[in-house]
Amino acid sequence: AQSVAQPEDQVNVAEGNPLTVKCTYSVSGNPYLFWYVQYPNRGLQFLLKYITGDNLVKGSYGFEAEFNKSQTSFHLKKPSALVSDSALYFCAVRDIRNYQLIWGAGTKLIIKP
Amino acid sequence: DGGITQSPKYLFRKEGQNVTLSCEQNLNHDAMYWYRQDPGQGLRLIYYSQIVNDFQKGDIAEGYSVSREKKESFPLTVTSAQKNPTAFYLCASRTGENQPQHFGDGTRLSIL
Numbered sequence: 582a583q584s585v586a587q588p589e590d591q592v593n594v595a596e597g598n599p600l601t602v603k604c605t606y607s608v609s610g611n612p613y614l615f616w617y618v619q620y621p622n623r624g625l626q627f628l629l630k631y632i633t634g635d636n637l638v639k640g641s642y643g644f645e646a647e648f649n650k651s652q653t654s655f656h657l658k659k660p661s662a663l664v665s666d667s668a669l670y671f672c673a674v675r676d677i678r679n680y681q682l683i684w685g686a687g688t689k690l691i692i693k694p
Numbered sequence: 695d696g697g698i699t700q701s702p703k704y705l706f707r708k709e710g711q712n713v714t715l716s717c718e719q720n721l722n723h724d725a726m727y728w729y730r731q732d733p734g735q736g737l738r739l740i741y742y743s744q745i746v747n748d749f750q751k752g753d754i755a756e757g758y759s760v761s762r763e764k765k766e767s768f769p770l771t772v773t774s775a776q777k778n779p780t781a782f783y784l785c786a787s788r789t790g791e792n793q794p795q796h797f798g799d800g801t802r803l804s805i806l
Contacts, residue, residue: 624784624797632792680791684736
């Protein structure tokens with residue numbers, strides 16, 4: 582079965598430190614992967630995607646993600662966290678059966694000053 | 695500015711009542727989606743539409759209905775058959791299959 586897992590419900594990071602939000606996936610064939618961010622009472626905003634090519638993908642607001650095929654992971658990273666990065670982060674993978682997205686449960690990122 | 699507009703932002707439903715959530719986009723996107731978001735869970739797909747006058751059920755379509763009479767509009771009706779409608783509802787749209795989805799700011803539905 583195709584699935585996406587975000588193993589951490591919450592991640593706490595001090596401002597200025599690097600951050601990582603983890604995502605693992607299980608799909609048949611080549612994965613199409615996405616990261617989104619959601620601020621309270623708002624819709625989701627697209628951060629970045631991996632379709633093919635370079636395993637390190639750069640996205641919006643200084644975020645990047647590393648695709649690792651052998652570990653079936655697509656972790657979101659940022660070298661230096663800001664308090665304003667505090668939000669809910671979602672990983673998603675495209676379902677090859679109907680081309681729709683399968684969503685992880687989300688990870689709450691808290692950046693402390 | 696192009697975008698997706700959901701209305702109303704807050705909605706209250708009485709027992710036995712149907713309510714309709716509006717979603718309008720001016721992005722000229724072909725595909726549109728409705729998701730339900732509950733605390734601690736990811737987004738669950740209710741319905742989606744790839745073209746006008748066509749739509750498909752998602753994972754949790756029971757108790758919901760949609761229409762797609764215009765490219766710009768994809769309203770969702772929460773019927774009285776949906777026994778637990780309290781949730782945050784998100785509408786999204788996209789262009790091509792590999793393109794990201796764009797989201798509205800949601801409608802929060804509660805039971806009176």
